[in-house]
Amino acid sequence: xxxxxxxxxxYPDGTVAVDRLSLEIPDRSITVLVGPxxxxxxxxxxxxxxxxxxxxxxxxxxGVDSRQQPVNTLRRSMGYVIQNAGLFQHRTIVDNIATVPxxxxxxxxxxxxxxxxxxxxxxLDASLARxxxxxxxxxQQQRVGVARALAADPPVLxxxxxxxxxxxxxxxxxxxELLRIQDELGKTIVFVTHDIDEAVKLGTMVAVLRTGGxxxxxxxxxELLSDPADAFVEDFLxxxxxxxxxxxxxxxxxxxxTAPIVAIDASAEQIARAGTDVPYLLVTDVEGKPLGxxxxxxxxxxxxxxxxxxxxxxxxxxxxDSLRAALDCAVLSPTGWAVAVDAEGRAAGVVSQQTIGEAxxxxxxxxxxxxxxxxxxx
Amino acid sequence: xxxxxxISAFFSxxxxxxxxxxxxxxxxxxxxxxxxxxxxxxxxxxxxxxxxGHYGRGGNALALIATAGRALPTFGLLxxxxxxxxxxxxxxxxxxxxxxxxxxxVTTYEGMRSVDPSPVDAARGMGMSEAGILFQVELxxxxxxxxxxxxxxxxQIVSTATIAAYVSLGGLGRYIVDGLYQRNYEKVVGxxxxxxxxxxxxxxxxxxxxxVAVSPGVRRSN
Numbered sequence: 001x002x003x004x005x006x007x008x009x010x011y012p013d014g015t016v017a018v019d020r021l022s023l024e025i026p027d028r029s030i031t032v033l034v035g036p037x038x039x040x041x042x043x044x045x046x047x048x049x050x051x052x053x054x055x056x057x058x059x060x061x062x063g064v065d066s067r068q069q070p071v072n073t074l075r076r077s078m079g080y081v082i083q084n085a086g087l088f089q090h091r092t093i094v095d096n097i098a099t100v101p102x103x104x105x106x107x108x109x110x111x112x113x114x115x116x117x118x119x120x121x122x123x124l125d126a127s128l129a130r131x132x133x134x135x136x137x138x139x140q141q142q143r144v145g146v147a148r149a150l151a152a153d154p155p156v157l158x159x160x161x162x163x164x165x166x167x168x169x170x171x172x173x174x175x176x177e178l179l180r181i182q183d184e185l186g187k188t189i190v191f192v193t194h195d196i197d198e199a200v201k202l203g204t205m206v207a208v209l210r211t212g213g214x215x216x217x218x219x220x221x222x223e224l225l226s227d228p229a230d231a232f233v234e235d236f237l238x239x240x241x242x243x244x245x246x247x248x249x250x251x252x253x254x255x256x257x258t259a260p261i262v263a264i265d266a267s268a269e270q271i272a273r274a275g276t277d278v279p280y281l282l283v284t285d286v287e288g289k290p291l292g293x294x295x296x297x298x299x300x301x302x303x304x305x306x307x308x309x310x311x312x313x314x315x316x317x318x319x320x321d322s323l324r325a326a327l328d329c330a331v332l333s334p335t336g337w338a339v340a341v342d343a344e345g346r347a348a349g350v351v352s353q354q355t356i357g358e359a360x361x362x363x364x365x366x367x368x369x370x371x372x373x374x375x376x377x378x
Numbered sequence: 379x380x381x382x383x384x385i386s387a388f389f390s391x392x393x394x395x396x397x398x399x400x401x402x403x404x405x406x407x408x409x410x411x412x413x414x415x416x417x418x419x420x421x422x423x424x425x426x427x428x429x430x431g432h433y434g435r436g437g438n439a440l441a442l443i444a445t446a447g448r449a450l451p452t453f454g455l456l457x458x459x460x461x462x463x464x465x466x467x468x469x470x471x472x473x474x475x476x477x478x479x480x481x482x483x484v485t486t487y488e489g490m491r492s493v494d495p496s497p498v499d500a501a502r503g504m505g506m507s508e509a510g511i512l513f514q515v516e517l518x519x520x521x522x523x524x525x526x527x528x529x530x531x532x533x534q535i536v537s538t539a540t541i542a543a544y545v546s547l548g549g550l551g552r553y554i555v556d557g558l559y560q561r562n563y564e565k566v567v568g569x570x571x572x573x574x575x576x577x578x579x580x581x582x583x584x585x586x587x588x589x590v591a592v593s594p595g596v597r598r599s600n
Contacts, residue, residue, distance in 0.1 A: 051503055075505030086500030090518035090593035100504050132595030145500075158503070 001027050002048060002156065002188065007057035009043050009213070017043040018213035020057070025205075028186040030178075032203035034193055036236070040213030041192045045160055048190060049075045061156075076100055079149030079157040079187075083165055085141040087133040093119070093144055094129040100152040111151075118147040121184075123177055139170035146178070150185070157189045163198070175201055196237055200225065200244060208233050222248040246324035249363040251316060254326060254356065256340050256349025264291065268301035275299070280335045283309055288346035290315060293335045315339035318348045323363060327356050381567060388568030399552065401572065407548035408576060411539040415474035416532050422475070423482035423531075424524070431490020431520070432512045440487050444480035452477055452538055460545050470542045477538055478531030485527025489520030521592050529584040536577050540569075550576070 002025040009018040018040040025031045033041040046052040048059055050071050059066045066074055079100075087096050097115035102108070116129060122143045133141055142162060149157055163171045175198065182189065193199055199206045200221040208216040208224070210232050217229040225245035228234040234241070260278040262271055264285055275281050275296025283291045283304060292309025313332050316325040318340035329338035330353040338356065340348045388394060395401055430436040452473040459469035493516045501515045517524075540551030553569025556562070588597075 046503075049503055051499075072505040072507060075503060080500060080503035082496060082500055082503070084496045086494075086496035086498075088497050088501075088515060088518075088595075089494075090596045092595070099501075099506075103505060103510075132593070134595060148500075148504075 001025065001060075001062060002190070003060040003063075004044070004048075005058045005060060007044070007047060007054045007059060009040070009047065009052060010055040016213060018047070018054075021209075021213060021215055022057075023207055023215065023218060025188065025190060027188050029204035030182060030189040030191055030202050031205045031207065032191045032193060032199040033207050033209060034196055034199040034203075034236075035209035035216070036211060037194065038211050039209035041194075041209050042160055043213065044209070045158055045190055045192045048156075049078050049080060049158055051075075076103060076152065077154050077156065079152075079154045081142075081145045081149045081157065081159040081162045083161045085133075085138075085145035085162075087141055087144055087148075089133050092130050092132060093124070093136070096133065096144055097147045097151050099148055100154075104152055114151060115147070118150055119144075121150070121181065122147045137170075138166045139174060142166060142174060143177070146174075146181070150181075150187075155188055157187045159189060159191045161192055161194065164193070164195070171198075178202065197244070200247070208236060243324060243327075246327060246360060246363075247322045249323040249360070250319065251321050251323050251326045251340070251359075252319040253362070254318070254323075254340070254351050254359050256318060256351055258349045260350055261347050262299070263288070264304050264306070266299075266301060266304075271296065271299050271301055280310075280337060282312065282337075282339060282347060282350050284347045290339050290341065290347045293333075293337070310334045312339050315341040315345075315347075317341055317343060323356065323360055326351065327353075327360070330356055384564045384567035385571055388564045388571075394568070404548060404550050404552055404569075405572065405576070407542075408536070408539055408550045408573075411470065411474065411542055411547075411549055412532065412535050412576075412580075415471055415535045415539070416478060416528070418471065419475045419478035419482055419531055419535075420528060423479045423527075424486055427483045427486025427524075427527075428490060428512060428517070431487045432508070432516060434491060437487060437491070440483055444484045447476050447480040450476055453541060453544075456541050456545065465545050465547075467547065469545055470539075470547055473541070474535050474538060477534050481530040481534070482524075482527045485530070486520070486524050489523030489527070490516055492523065493519045518593055519596055522588065522596065525584060525588050525591070529581070532580050532584070533577050536580050537573060540573060 004021055004023040004025070006020045006022050007018060008016065008020055010016050021040070021044060033044055035041050043052055047054050048066070050066060061074075088099070094112050094115045097118055098111035101111035101114055106114070116126060119126060119129060124140060124143050124147065128136065128140070133144070136144065145162065163174045166174065179202065191202060203221050205218065206221050206224050207218045210216045217224060217233045222245065224233070225237060225241050225248070228237055228241070260274055260280065261282045261284060262274050264283055271281070279295065280293045281296050281299060283294055283299070283306075285291055290312045291306045292312045294309050311334065313329060316329045316338060320343070326338050326340070330336060330351070333339070336353050337350045339350055342348045397403070427440075430440060450473075455473040455476065456469060459472055463469055497515055497519070498511055501511045506514070539549050540554055542549045543551030543555040550569050550572050553565045553572070557565030557569060
């Protein structure tokens with residue numbers, strides 16, 4: 001465990017970057033340091049591997065003062081990922097990744113074999129091994145950066161705004177990849193970002209720092225969203241924290257209606273039976289995959305044309321996706337009803353905005369009783 | 379009386395290709411002066427440039443030294459050294475070294491300073507030693523600029539090493555100095571042509587060295 005014990009960083013000109021910060025960083029989970037520029041989050045991270053020496057206080061690694069061991073030994077035991085990846089332009093991808101194993105005295109062959117193994121782990125094609133960094137996209141370079149940090153299998157990974165310089169689509173891919181890798185490897189990760197959405201998505205614990213390097217709140221993301229410690233944290237979380245908090249509630253409890261679903265080859269009798277007390281019917285193909293919405297009176301058995309249906313938009317996966325995803329589907333649907341599908345993409349039911357709203361109120365009541373909520377995807 | 383006529387007359391004269399005043403001997407001497415002066419200049423300028431560039435300190439002092447070095451008149455220095463020390467190779471080497479140090483020193487420093495700071499930060503964060511960072515991260519990235527500094531130094535030495543002839547030493551300057559004295563313009567033009575060819579050969583040599591020594595990753599990303 002990494003313990004930051006009332007650490008202060010004061011520069012010779014009197015600026016205080018970090019002010020008596022204490023944090024206990026739990027093992028085998030992602031701890032995110034987040035805050036506006038000048039809040040000392042990067043300084044804090046760089047004090048852990050002694051790229052910056054604290055002015056006061058101590059940092060304990062597994063109970064031992066980090067100053068007890070030679071600085072380069074300490075750094076080699078912690079993976080380090082920075083914003084623009086910081087790859088060595090003159091080395092091939094495989095040799096970039098092999099850097100720390102080589103520093104630790106591994107043979108060239110062993111280090112390269114390990115590097116190729118990591119390329120696969122971070123989702124890089126083996127054909128890139130002999131390329132140079134300039135031949136890779138920003139997202140690929142950052143994957144190399146992550147692979148390089150993991151190469152010597154360090155227990156700790158320090159990541160300094162690693163995904164800030166790539167576009168949002170690539171960033172989402174990298175975040176998902178990091179969560180997947182973390183599921184497999186279980187590293188102790190300290191992650192710095194200025195993006196609260198990234199913090200909420202990745203963090204097991206989130207430390208919000210305020211300008212001047214003081215800790216504003218240290219909590220799991222769900223608690224952060226439900227109970228911000230003060231006006232600063234609330235403001236930093238942004239106006240839509242209520243909506244964002246829905247990410248932490250599963251859609252599993254939603255009452256799905258299956259009656260208003262008809263297949264494209266439905267008989268007149270089936271259509272009549274389905275469309276008695278609902279404004280719209282969901283039409284599916286013969287396999288049960290949703291095609292679109294229609295008013296019951298516009299449907300005539302045998303002549304249903306998929307092109308004439310109202311689009312049903314992107315459905316949510318019942319049980320797996322969050323209430324936020326379900327609400328999003330309902331809001332975007334032309335009928336105001338969200339479509340739920342099962343894991344194979346077959347329609348599992350439909351649900352109205354009103355029903356989702358009731359579920360949200362129920363979940364909030366539940367959530368305020370116990371802040372123990374686990375994150376669900378979507 | 380034209381230039382090409384001089385050149386062809388000089389090079390087609392069989393007697394110019396042998397003996398202690400033959401082209402091979404004079405070229406050999408010239409190459410020897412050049413290599414010696416370049417080696418001494420590099421031995422002084424490269425370490426200083428690499429270390430100051432790595433730590434980012436002393437840039438202003440370097441600029442002053444470089445300006446002073448460039449302002450020293452080569453020929454004046456040669457005469458002064460000869461008056462002080464008498465005839466000898468040291469008198470020739472000193473001005474040549476003084477001439478080559480500034481370009482090597484300044485480009486090495488600039489080359490090291492212009493290395494992208496993020497790989498250096500990453501290397502330090504991974505636990506690489508300062509010497510490791512200097513030689514394995516900064517030097518390979520700065521190599522194209524460092525080689526260009528060495529190249530300028532080498533070209534300047536090649537063109538200026540002709541002054542050795544003024545103080546009774548050999549090299550290609552012999553043809554120019556003797557030719558002028560003897561009013562043998564064929565010899566003057568021939569010597570000058572050889573100096574020009576050697577400068578071109580130096581360029582070609584540095585091009586070849588940079589093809590081999592500079593990583594394709596650095597060459598293409600610049």
